Amino acid sequence: MYKRLFLALIGVAALLSFSARGSDTPAYSLVLLTENYPPYNMAVDGKNFAQEDNIDGISVEVVREMFKRSGIGYSMTLRFPWERIYKLALEKNGYGVFSTVRTPEREKLFKWVGPIGPVDWVMLARDDSAITLDNLEQAEAYQVGAYKGDAVAESLIIKGFNPVLMLRDQDNPRKLVNGQIDLWATADPVGRYLARQEGITDLKTVLRFHSAELFLALNKGTPDEVVSRLQKSLDEMRAEGWVSKVLTRYQ
Incomplete structure (x- = not known):
């Protein structure tokens, strides 16, 4: 009171x-x-x-x-x-x-x-990845990386995912190309911008699963x-x- x-x-x-x-x-x-x-x-x-x-x-x-x-x-x-x-x-x-x-x-x-x-929420994969997704549920079969505390990560956790959470989203593109994660759940255009800053451009969008403001x-x-x-x-x-x-x- x-x-x-x-x-x-x-x-x-x-x-x-x-x-x-x-x-x-x-x-x-x-x-x-x-x-x-x-x-x-x-x-x-x-x-x-x-x-x-x-x-x-x-x-x-x-x-x-x-x-x-x-x-x-x-x-x-x-x-x-x-x-x-x-x-x-x-x-x-x-x-x-x-x-x-x-x-x-x-x-x-x-x-x-x-x-x-x-912003759009997307799943990114390496260009050479064979992963294809028709819906978000299919991503549960893979190791998904996300940014701790971010709305994308919070949403995945609510939906039952157990993402690999990083303190810096900038670390996820490197983990992706190194094969430490299969998919990177991030925002577009934010994710691609961060990846370019790390010198990484060989990524592709395999799913666009939410639009936000x-x-x-x-x-x-x-x-x-x-x-x-x-x-x-x-x-x-x-x-x-x-x-x-x-x-x-x-x-």
Whole structure:
């Protein structure tokens, strides 16, 4: 009860600040966390830690413009691993994490702004692999690699899979070409982008099994007014064609 009261008081204070401050002063500020998930969010130097202007990608550009238009302040940090930053956004008021797939299991855990961009979930195999799949159930006969804490991995586990989980998704393409796993469950275009960074291009898609959208997930203590402002700005950006232009530049 005390926690709910505390969050409510924070929300009231934030709402009061919207009317009390001038238009040039951010009325509210959020700590935004992200990870290497190219081409949506990535460190300019490819490392697992970066801040502010050293972070680039589709979602990063969209989120920056969204906050600018909304008049809401933020700091942005890219760090590793995903499980850690996801947990911080889940537990700490004033935090948010992106790019996050909005699943039914996660729906009530956050407040959501989006969608930012689309992803497909795929099974990748080596080019010389004889594996063919007509449906997801057929993949259960193989050793499937996935990224620990990612929505793709979470979905497979719920469906009864026992995937080989890696702390870095970048390690999965190498395990695939080395024969340590038969299939790599990942997102498209993210997986192919990561593989190219590792010098691996001889992969093929053997199954496309889900389409999803990426969002900014905000801690539930975030004032509704903040969420509404951000969503309104994003909707305007999409209507103007701003988001489509960013997506096109990274294709």
